[in-house]
Amino acid sequence: MKLATWNINSLKMRLPRVLDWLAANRPDVLCLQELKLEDVKYPRPELEAAGYQSHVFGQKTYNGVAILVRDGVHVGDVATGMPGFDDEQKRVIAATVDDMRVVCAYVPNGQSVGSDKYEYKLRWCAAAETYLRGAAATFRDLAFVGDLNIAPEPRDVHDPAAWEGQVLFSMPEREAFGRWLDAGLKDSFRLFDQPPKTFSWWDYRMLAFPKNTGLRIDHILVSPSLAERCVSCTIDRNARKGEKPSDHAPVVAVFGPRAA
């Protein structure tokens, strides 16, 4: 089972890249964030032609998430949003793919520490903890994936001193991330030795990508049963190259079969 997540910063702009990436990588599941389009404008026919069924929770201009599943893979129990957390913004969609509960999330950015958007982000993260605790109690194989908009550790930041206390790396955010782990999830990327300075997002400005001044803010968090079966987790930085890239790269985790 190959599971991937990618913030594509407008599916309208990025559809050709998504189609190319699907053809080259053929994941079983691809979770997308920042579709930035209404459901009626979702390019379902093009993705179906590529061999993928889509479950979509979109909105105009901002946010929007989707779970794409390769033809022939079973999907059930699609759910949108977080129960008990009223939110105009379309940021969460979940589905059960084979036996794996996949929660695809676009965590709020938070703008700047102390802003109204930052307070919203912290409330959102607390609601996500409650949501994940419920999901972990229901599903043995649980994956919480997406643009989680938090760099959990100094090694996930190109210049931790400069970023100390800044949004995406502030202690309250990192503590919220830690509570997701406390809910029973592991950071699949850190199950393996990784090259230093591996990031998933680079600012479009300041030559950030060629200079590799990035952050690791896109994640695949998994329950213990999935962690045991996880054989790799990588970030495809090649997908950040070339003309008209997203500012994020995909994160890809592969899971072996469960022992009989």
Added chain:
DNA sequence: ATGGCAATGTTTCATTGA
């Protein structure tokens, strides 16, 4: 010290993102 890029809307700049 500052801003620098990109996408969207109904646009001629403001807003948002990270």
